[in-house]
Amino acid sequence: MHTIAYFGIMLLIFLRLVGLFIAVEFLRVLKESKFKLLIIGWFIWVLAGFSALILGIAENTLLAEIFHLINGISTSLSIIFVIIGLFTYFRELSVKMLVILSILFISIPLIAFLFGLYSFAYNLSSLSLFLIVIFFSIIPLKERRDFKNRISNKSYYWYLIVLLSFYSITISMIIFYFQGNSFGSYSEDFSIAMFFDYFLGCISTIALIIYSIHLEYDISNIQKSKLTERYSHDLGNIIQVIYIATDLIKLNDEKIKNESENLELIYNKCGEAAKIIKDMRENQ
Amino acid sequence: MTTIFLVGDDLDIMTLFDKMLTNLGHKIVATAYNGEEAVDLFREFRELPDLILMDHRMPKKDGITAAQEILKLNKNSKILFLSADYTIKEEALALGAKDFIEKPINFDKLLNIIEKIISEK
Numbered sequence: 001m002h003t004i005a006y007f008g009i010m011l012l013i014f015l016r017l018v019g020l021f022i023a024v025e026f027l028r029v030l031k032e033s034k035f036k037l038l039i040i041g042w043f044i045w046v047l048a049g050f051s052a053l054i055l056g057i058a059e060n061t062l063l064a065e066i067f068h069l070i071n072g073i074s075t076s077l078s079i080i081f082v083i084i085g086l087f088t089y090f091r092e093l094s095v096k097m098l099v100i101l102s103i104l105f106i107s108i109p110l111i112a113f114l115f116g117l118y119s120f121a122y123n124l125s126s127l128s129l130f131l132i133v134i135f136f137s138i139i140p141l142k143e144r145r146d147f148k149n150r151i152s153n154k155s156y157y158w159y160l161i162v163l164l165s166f167y168s169i170t171i172s173m174i175i176f177y178f179q180g181n182s183f184g185s186y187s188e189d190f191s192i193a194m195f196f197d198y199f200l201g202c203i204s205t206i207a208l209i210i211y212s213i214h215l216e217y218d219i220s221n222i223q224k225s226k227l228t229e230r231y232s233h234d235l236g237n238i239i240q241v242i243y244i245a246t247d248l249i250k251l252n253d254e255k256i257k258n259e260s261e262n263l264e265l266i267y268n269k270c271g272e273a274a275k276i277i278k279d280m281r282e283n284q
Numbered sequence: 285m286t287t288i289f290l291v292g293d294d295l296d297i298m299t300l301f302d303k304m305l306t307n308l309g310h311k312i313v314a315t316a317y318n319g320e321e322a323v324d325l326f327r328e329f330r331e332l333p334d335l336i337l338m339d340h341r342m343p344k345k346d347g348i349t350a351a352q353e354i355l356k357l358n359k360n361s362k363i364l365f366l367s368a369d370y371t372i373k374e375e376a377l378a379l380g381a382k383d384f385i386e387k388p389i390n391f392d393k394l395l396n397i398i399e400k401i402i403s404e405k
Contacts, residue, residue: 233368233369236368236386237294237368237388241294241297241300242388243389243390243391244300244301244391247390247391248303248304248307251307265300
């Protein structure tokens with residue numbers, strides 16, 4: 001195995017493990033189901049890295065082809081899970097779409113492989129993963145204003161870096177393919193392509209990790225400020241009632257006939273305020 | 285006697301404002317429980333109220349939108365915003381509201397502001 005490829009794969013495995021660790025930590029702390037998708041995605045991506053390592057040292061040609069296919073399919077699957085996991089921050093998750101995409105991404109390269117079209121099978125698998133990235137990037141770019149309103153500028157810029165690096169990998173992959181190289185399996189003397197591939201791979205993974213952290217931070221902040229706004233609004237109204245009701249009681253007894261009604265109102269509002277404070281503590 | 289139009293969706297607050305202001309010698313000409321109702325009632329007024337006490341967060345139409353429409357109907361309307369949502373203060377004042385008060389507020393302070401606005405020509 002070429003030194004660049006070996007170190008490139010090792011670095012990618014390490015970065016994917018970092019992504020996996022962050023997703024596990026998010027699930028542990030925030031307990032939201034969307035992190036399960038990210039965990040599955042990062043986990044398959046780590047496995048894809050190991051399959052690339054085995055592929056590099058496999059001496060048997062057929063075994064190498066099989067691991068090349070496994071690498072292609074697992075990378076595509078992991079990207080689907082990670083991208084859809086990040087997408088659930090903005091849209092409802094369509095389980096049907098996830099299942100259909102997963103089946104397509106496994107079955108088509110597998111069928112091509114069984115018909116002996118080895119190179120076509122893993123190139124198709126690799127290409128399709130970039131197509132999915134492009135497909136999912138269209139919606140936020142198309143709905144740019146709404147997307148930018150929901151996240152901070154920092155997240156948006158990291159999102160653009162993720163896109164840029166993925167697009168660059170796609171373009172370089174197509175160029176190298178037409179130069180007679182398969183994605184992730186360059187000839188020994190084609191070290192520039194190899195370097196370019198792993199360098200962009202590392203950049204896109206780092207950008208994806210940073211983007212996912214910023215995204216979670218943004219969404220948590222938005223939720224927090226919405227809750228603060230809602231509770232302060234409701235508490236403001238309750239205290240307003242208490243203020244006026246108290247002022248009314250202070251007024252001349254002759255003018256206010258039914259004081260007990262106001263006292264009951266004050267009592268009820270105190271109960272509502274206590275409930276809001278309890279909610280605030282539970283949602284902290 | 286000052287005529288006041290109350291706009292707000294919190295029934296308790298509206299009822300207490302009505303009681304309190306009436307006790308202090310003001311006249312509540314109408315109460316609207318959302319922005320849409322406020323604009324509709326405002327259109328029907330033969331005699332315009334001296335002051336509109338306006339909340340912001342309301343169903344159907346919020347206070348800012350209702351105030352914009354009311355000021356389009358009559359630019360001399362005196363609108364006093366009373367809301368727990370302090371984020372709209374700048375917007376409320378920019379569109380022509382006389383003042384913005386953040387809830388909760390002591391009634392004495394509210395009365396002072398009402399009297400100050402009414403006395404302005």
